[in-house]
Amino acid sequence: MYQTMLIILTTDNYYFNRIWQDIFVCEDENELLAITKENNTCKKRTEQFNYGLCHTYICAEYRKYPLCKFQLKAKHSSDGTYQLYLSGSHDHQQRNTTARLPSPIREVIIRLSDNGIVTSKINKVMKALHPDLSIVTKVMNVARVQRQKDRSSVKFIQDLQQWCLLRQNVPPPNKQHDIFIPYYVANDVDDLFICLTTRQLLYVCKYSSVLAIDCTYKITTNELSLLVFGTSDYNRRFYPMGICLIS
Ligand SMILES: [Zn+2]
Structure with a gap:
């Protein structure tokens, strides 16, 4: 008996029924760049089709908001213009969980670092203030980045x-x-x-x-x-x- 192997190729469009809305014709690349920026997107990929290149743009904050489905597509025509399509809308309801320290804690670390307190001392202070947080490496990172910012120090x-x-x-x-x-x-x-x-x-x-x-x-x-x-x-x-x- 022969075994048949079935390969199913999918792209992200299949996970989510995308409806592309024909919205605009950009005169040139500059206009396209301005519009993609205005819509808070960044380029995800460029594909080559029979008619020419097609660029896909996704939400510029996709790391922060992985559920955001907003996308733009720009098909490059032979006359140099770009036909622009839109799909979905920005959805920034649910923020991705982050390992970053909350801002108030970061500010305290930065202040201590600015005042010349060494990292080990900052760690002690932060441990006393926030015994529930495991923040040793993060304190080091915040303090290090802060010192880099202050790189012109005498x-x-x-x-x-x-x-x-x-x-x-x-x-x-x-x-x-x-x-x-x-x-x-x-x-x-x-x-x-x-x-x-x-x-x-x-x-x-x-x-x-x-x-x-x-x-x-x-x-x-x-x-x-x-x-x-x-x-x-x-x-x-x-x-x-x-x-x-x-x-
Ligand atoms: Zn978005």
């Missing part, structure tokens, strides 16, 4: 300037891997450029004339950009020459 910049100053000189030849700072500007956390390298890194690159640069960000506590620069050889091997912390 203490941070002074420490950083001092750190750079101590590493300005090129290390002796027997210290190939010691970090030094050939150039730096550290006036403020928003006016920062610190170049770090070692003798070894510079030595490897001395015959190359190719410079490759790439940048990443948000990997440091202060969310500064980290620029990596180096060179490569004929085998496409990358040789780092140093990094720069910039803002």
Whole structure:
């Protein structure tokens, strides 16, 4: 006997009988963007059909209100316009349960952190005030985020300037891997450029004339950009020459 396997493909539209209402023709992409924004939506997906592209937008607050069924669909016509369809309406009755601390408690933590109280002390205070809440990691998170916001603090910049100053000189030849700072500007956390390298890194690159640069960000506590620069050889091997912390 042959076994038959039945595969049923469904999309979210089948869970909820959607009725699409033809509402508007947008002249161009800008108008479409304005309308989707006005309707508090964000793009969910783009599909390619015979007639062209079709964008689907869902409630921008879908994480907060998972029951909200509001959607927009924009079909791109060959003349550049977008036919807009609407389905459902915003339903923000039921909020998703959240692990976030209630605002009044967050405010107390932020105030304590602003006053220079260390996290362990804040934890003790919060435990005494709210013995029923298990909030140790959350206190740490709130306090950490708050410190990041306050990243231009004088203490941070002074420490950083001092750190750079101590590493300005090129290390002796027997210290190939010691970090030094050939150039730096550290006036403020928003006016920062610190170049770090070692003798070894510079030595490897001395015959190359190719410079490759790439940048990443948000990997440091202060969310500064980290620029990596180096060179490569004929085998496409990358040789780092140093990094720069910039803002
Ligand atoms: Zn909504």
